[in-house]
Amino acid sequence: MQSFPDSLADLKSQGHTLIGCFPLYPPLELLHSFGLSPVVLWGLRQDITHLTRSDRHLQPYACGVARSLSEFVLSRGRELLDAIFMYNACDTLRNLPEILESSLDRHGASIPLFRLHIPAVPLSRPFASDYLNERIRDLIGELEKFTGRSFSAQTFLNSTELYNRQRRLSRDLERLAETGRIRFADCSDILLSAGRMSLDDHISILERTVREFNGRAPGHQGVRIMLSGILPPPVALLDAIERTGLTVVANDIAALRRSYDYLPAASADPGAYYRDLYRNHYPCTTILPSADSRLETIMQTVRESGVQGFIFVGEKFCEYEYFEIPAVKRMIEAEGVRTLELEIGMDDALNLDAYQTRIEAFAEMLCHETRGSRRDNDAV
Amino acid sequence: MMPSEKTQGAFKKNTSGKRLSTMIMNDYLDLHRRASEGAFVVWIAIIVPAELFGGFENVVYAVPESHAALCAGKGTGPVLCEKAEGFGYSTDLCSYARIDIGTAFDGGRDSPTFGLPRPDLLISNTNNCSLLVKWFDVYHRAWGVPHLALDIPFCYENQKERDFRYIMDQFGTLISTIEEMSGQRFDLDRARESVQLSSEAFKEWKRFLSFAAHRPSGITAFDSFVQMAPILTSRGTRRLVDHYRLLADETAEQVKNGIFPVPDERYRLLWDNIAPWHQLRKMSGRLAGLGANITSASYTYCIGALEGEYDPYEFDGNDPLAWLARLQNFSVCPHGLNLRGKAMNEVIGRNAIDGVVFASNRSCKVYSLMQMDQMRYIREELGIPCVMIDVDHADVRKYSEETAFTRLEALLEMIGA
Ligand code: SF4
Numbered sequence: 104m105q106s107f108p109d110s111l112a113d114l115k116s117q118g119h120t121l122i123g124c125f126p127l128y129p130p131l132e133l134l135h136s137f138g139l140s141p142v143v144l145w146g147l148r149q150d151i152t153h154l155t156r157s158d159r160h161l162q163p164y165a166c167g168v169a170r171s172l173s174e175f176v177l178s179r180g181r182e183l184l185d186a187i188f189m190y191n192a193c194d195t196l197r198n199l200p201e202i203l204e205s206s207l208d209r210h211g212a213s214i215p216l217f218r219l220h221i222p223a224v225p226l227s228r229p230f231a232s233d234y235l236n237e238r239i240r241d242l243i244g245e246l247e248k249f250t251g252r253s254f255s256a257q258t259f260l261n262s263t264e265l266y267n268r269q270r271r272l273s274r275d276l277e278r279l280a281e282t283g284r285i286r287f288a289d290c291s292d293i294l295l296s297a298g299r300m301s302l303d304d305h306i307s308i309l310e311r312t313v314r315e316f317n318g319r320a321p322g323h324q325g326v327r328i329m330l331s332g333i334l335p336p337p338v339a340l341l342d343a344i345e346r347t348g349l350t351v352v353a354n355d356i357a358a359l360r361r362s363y364d365y366l367p368a369a370s371a372d373p374g375a376y377y378r379d380l381y382r383n384h385y386p387c388t389t390i391l392p393s394a395d396s397r398l399e400t401i402m403q404t405v406r407e408s409g410v411q412g413f414i415f416v417g418e419k420f421c422e423y424e425y426f427e428i429p430a431v432k433r434m435i436e437a438e439g440v441r442t443l444e445l446e447i448g449m450d451d452a453l454n455l456d457a458y459q460t461r462i463e464a465f466a467e468m469l470c471h472e473t474r475g476s477r478r479d480n481d482a483v
Numbered sequence: 484m485m486p487s488e489k490t491q492g493a494f495k496k497n498t499s500g501k502r503l504s505t506m507i508m509n510d511y512l513d514l515h516r517r518a519s520e521g522a523f524v525v526w527i528a529i530i531v532p533a534e535l536f537g538g539f540e541n542v543v544y545a546v547p548e549s550h551a552a553l554c555a556g557k558g559t560g561p562v563l564c565e566k567a568e569g570f571g572y573s574t575d576l577c578s579y580a581r582i583d584i585g586t587a588f589d590g591g592r593d594s595p596t597f598g599l600p601r602p603d604l605l606i607s608n609t610n611n612c613s614l615l616v617k618w619f620d621v622y623h624r625a626w627g628v629p630h631l632a633l634d635i636p637f638c639y640e641n642q643k644e645r646d647f648r649y650i651m652d653q654f655g656t657l658i659s660t661i662e663e664m665s666g667q668r669f670d671l672d673r674a675r676e677s678v679q680l681s682s683e684a685f686k687e688w689k690r691f692l693s694f695a696a697h698r699p700s701g702i703t704a705f706d707s708f709v710q711m712a713p714i715l716t717s718r719g720t721r722r723l724v725d726h727y728r729l730l731a732d733e734t735a736e737q738v739k740n741g742i743f744p745v746p747d748e749r750y751r752l753l754w755d756n757i758a759p760w761h762q763l764r765k766m767s768g769r770l771a772g773l774g775a776n777i778t779s780a781s782y783t784y785c786i787g788a789l790e791g792e793y794d795p796y797e798f799d800g801n802d803p804l805a806w807l808a809r810l811q812n813f814s815v816c817p818h819g820l821n822l823r824g825k826a827m828n829e830v831i832g833r834n835a836i837d838g839v840v841f842a843s844n845r846s847c848k849v850y851s852l853m854q855m856d857q858m859r860y861i862r863e864e865l866g867i868p869c870v871m872i873d874v875d876h877a878d879v880r881k882y883s884e885e886t887a888f889t890r891l892e893a894l895l896e897m898i899g900a
């Protein structure tokens with residue numbers, strides 16, 4: 104597969120105006136409706152192996168997402184991005200805009216930057232949704248100036264429909280992985296590739312893949328497990344998971360299910376649309392008001408999917424995830440589900456042997472238990 | 484002995500230090516007593532405007548961050564952190580949170596204040612860091628206590644009208660929530676009185692800090708770290724104003740009498756980050772031996788000021804909620820690079836700072852993940868030598884004194900060169 108920078112270079116050469124978005128859940132539809140091609144800057148770890156620029160600005164205890172994003176923006180941003188967008192997704196990300204801006208300015212390579220504050224209090228409170236409305240209106244004004252286009256309700260509606268199509272197809276693809284029709288590693292790869300191609304191209308790929316794999320018979324099902332974290336584990340670990348007889352039947356990954364599980368009603372009104380999207384979003388550690396529903400949602404998924412093992416794919420230094428792991432762990436272990444905690448740091452992506460060994464041991468234990476319980480059932 | 488030759492020891496024997504210990508002890512005793520007598524107990528993040536509780540008849544508040552700092556200062560930080568780690572909380576989480584979780588889930592054991600009384604309501608705030616919301620959620624889940632978060636937009640520039648209105652609306656929710664839960668009525672006049680007292684206290688606080696401009700400095704930043712504690716336990720009270728007035732008066736008297744914390748002060752430094760609670764005595768003593776005084780700290784000079792400013796933001800006697808909303812951005816963490824640089828520049832000028840110590844603190848990413856650029860700005864634009872040392876504010880296990888001092892000594896050499 105092409106590297107992330109090469110994919111963006113291709114998009115640019117096809118005439119796309121690229122807006123690099125900080126993770127996790129930027130208002131893609133709005134940006135798209137202005138003729139911009141939003142690309143979410145996460146999952147860059149495999150392409151960004153040196154942090155020469157970023158290390159001049161961020162201490163090594165920033166998470167890998169922030170460090171690789173910074174490296175990319177500082178080293179290739181001017182060449183590949185026409186603008187940057189960020190919102191208050193997390194404390195680390197909120198610290199970055201001026202760092203990147205001032206460094207780019209110093210090198211005469213400034214890139215226009217757009218910011219949004221999404222209320223971190225329930226949007227059911229009228230003042231919070233009014234505030235979001237106001238911020239979105241301001242953002243629209245800034246985008247109008249930047250693109251020289253006026254906001255069009257019809258175009259926005261079209262964009263919301265397209266993104267909903269992408270979400271639906273993403274869910275369909277994920278279901279194919281759950282039934283073993285497609286490997287989870289391949290499914291995840293296709294879903295993540297959304298960040299490196301145009302929306303239309305991604306929708307086409309999803310349609311093609313879903314069509315192709317829908318016709319296949321359900322694959323062999325290993326021990327059923329669920330993954331949770333910000334990003335899926337590196338491909339080598341996904342391979343190890345499948346090789347050792349585990350099947351990923353559900354996930355609570357921010358770059359995957361958390362991103363597309365909720366389908367907001369298509370709308371011509373950005374205020375109403377984003378109120379709905381952010382209020383009812385699939386729970387995430389970074390969407391602070393979703394804390395209560397997050398545990399319930401995970402529990403429900405664990406039960407409905409018949410999960411026997413649960414792997415936390417911790418993003419090293421992501422405190423949002425780490426604050427919640429003990430509670431989630433306690434809750435699912437109480438259900439008799441086994442858990443494994445992995446922690447992926449910036450340097451670990453290249454050295455995964457130890458993790459593979461732990462996955463093997465985890466799989467062995469789960470498979471052993473499953474065989475044991477099957478024997479018990481047979482005896483009964 | 485001439486007054487100007489007086490020692491650091493003589494400086495320390497002032498009455499404000501003793502009064503401070505008594506005040507903090509009484510504050511915690513009072514908190515436990517009132518809680519046990521039925522007061523409505525809230526746990527708050529540092530930035531939550533505690534003056535609002537003065538508007539209620541019988542609401543008491545506890546500040547877990549402040550309690551964690553106290554534990555770290557008294558040396559129980561590591562044991563409490565280890566307990567939290569034993570409960571599954573990662574060592575990479577903020578050490579305040581780990582200390583507090585370790586205390587709360589072990590019934591207050593190993594805490595110098597026997598922990599904090601169980602809350603009726605948790606109130607966090609996103610502006611120092613939104614991790615506080617995650618941290619308070621831990622208790623919300625464990626104990627089923629309601630949790631209300633205040634969301635304060637980060638300031639890349641001065642507070643905007645829309646943000647101000649948003650904050651005011653949230654104060655409305657906060658007040659009505661407490662009214663509903665506690666059955667008490669909020670009295671705006673009482674809150675106004677609290678705000679008036681806080682505003683006066685901040686003025687006295689800044690008067691105390693102003694002695695850092697004297698040469699040699701009348702204070703050390705370590706004094707300010709220790710003395711800031713009652714802002715978190717007695718906010719909006721007459722005793723806080725009195726304490727800071729006496730503190731500033733006593734400091735003035737000492738300066739007049741030529742009593743200085745580092746009499747042979749040769750290097751005047753500024754500290755950027757949270758106080759190294761486990762090192763206050765050691766670090767200040769060892770620096771004094773080198774003729775160096777950390778006279779100022781962004782952690783304490785920001786108190787009572789608007790974003791990017793130094794002087795206190797005074798209450799005009801009108802709407803207390805408006806004053807509190809406008810001042811919601813006072814601490815450094817929610818400030819962008821430009822605002823941080825602006826305030827630091829001001830203090831460097833006022834206090835004739837020779838060098839800046841950036842304490843890179845992996846426990847507090849919000850404070851730290853801007854320092855490399857801020858350091859570049861101070862060094863390159865202002866021509867002030869800087870150094871970065873690694874310090875965890877409350878977990879001594881993540882601090883190496885010798886490594887830190889190798890760098891601090893290099894800074895002093897740089898200044899001397
Ligand atoms: S991994 Fe966590 S800390 Fe890092 S950018 Fe994502 S949410 Fe923020």
Ligand code: SF4
Pocket residue numbers: 548577578579580611612614615757816846847848849850
């Ligand atoms: S991360 Fe920093 S701002 Fe947040 S609670 Fe910890 S010390 Fe305070």
